[in-house]
Amino acid sequence: MDAIEAILSRRSIRKYNKKPIPDNVIKELLEAAMSAPSAGNEQPWHFIIIDDPQILSEVPTFHNHAQMLKDASLAILICGDKNLDKHNGMWVQDCSAATENILIAVRAKELGAVWLGIFPRKERIKGMRQLLNIPEHVMPFSLISIGHPAEKQGRVNRYNTSRIHYNKW
Numbered sequence: 001m002d003a004i005e006a007i008l009s010r011r012s013i014r015k016y017n018k019k020p021i022p023d024n025v026i027k028e029l030l031e032a033a034m035s036a037p038s039a040g041n042e043q044p045w046h047f048i049i050i051d052d053p054q055i056l057s058e059v060p061t062f063h064n065h066a067q068m069l070k071d072a073s074l075a076i077l078i079c080g081d082k083n084l085d086k087h088n089g090m091w092v093q094d095c096s097a098a099t100e101n102i103l104i105a106v107r108a109k110e111l112g113a114v115w116l117g118i119f120p121r122k123e124r125i126k127g128m129r130q131l132l133n134i135p136e137h138v139m140p141f142s143l144i145s146i147g148h149p150a151e152k153q154g155r156v157n158r159y160n161t162s163r164i165h166y167n168k169w
């Protein structure tokens, strides 16, 4: 699958067949994440792989849109490290770019995933911190639920000419 096809056909997948994802595929997803651009090339991210079903099942107790995790093969928590962020808050964009790269790589591998927002919701940040013992200088940013798809989501066309401006507003 080429890059444009993966981007245009990516959809959120929230139903999974509970099967493991091979280590080499997980490594490819992390390589995709760490290939993202970052401000000043600081790469201020960390990735926590969660494949323990017990831990995954805890997340919906503090995140009310995360029920799909009970059937996920694994989840990846993308975190920003404030000590590595030398560009005054740009870690948010850096972590967003890493998150989207994982979603596109998941689609290219014909797996399914959905981005679960963590930052800036206080109760979700606190929940992830306590669950995974994350230190204060590291901010949980996004959680990606990943599995083998048990649903199909069709391609949607969101191309919207009213949002495009040339040379001025």
Ligand SMILES: Cc1cc2nc3c(=O)[nH]c(=O)nc-3n(C[C@H](O)[C@H](O)[C@H](O)COP(=O)(O)O)c2cc1C
Binding pocket: 010, 011, 012, 013, 014, 065, 066, 114, 115, 116, 117, 153
């Ligand atoms: C910042 C962000 C937070 C999101 N949080 C959730 C979430 O908590 N739970 C969920 O099921 N989907 C979540 N989503 C997925 C969106 O609902 C989804 O991307 C959107 O409806 C568009 O659908 P699509 O991904 O299939 O194109 C989130 C997406 C983004 C970008």
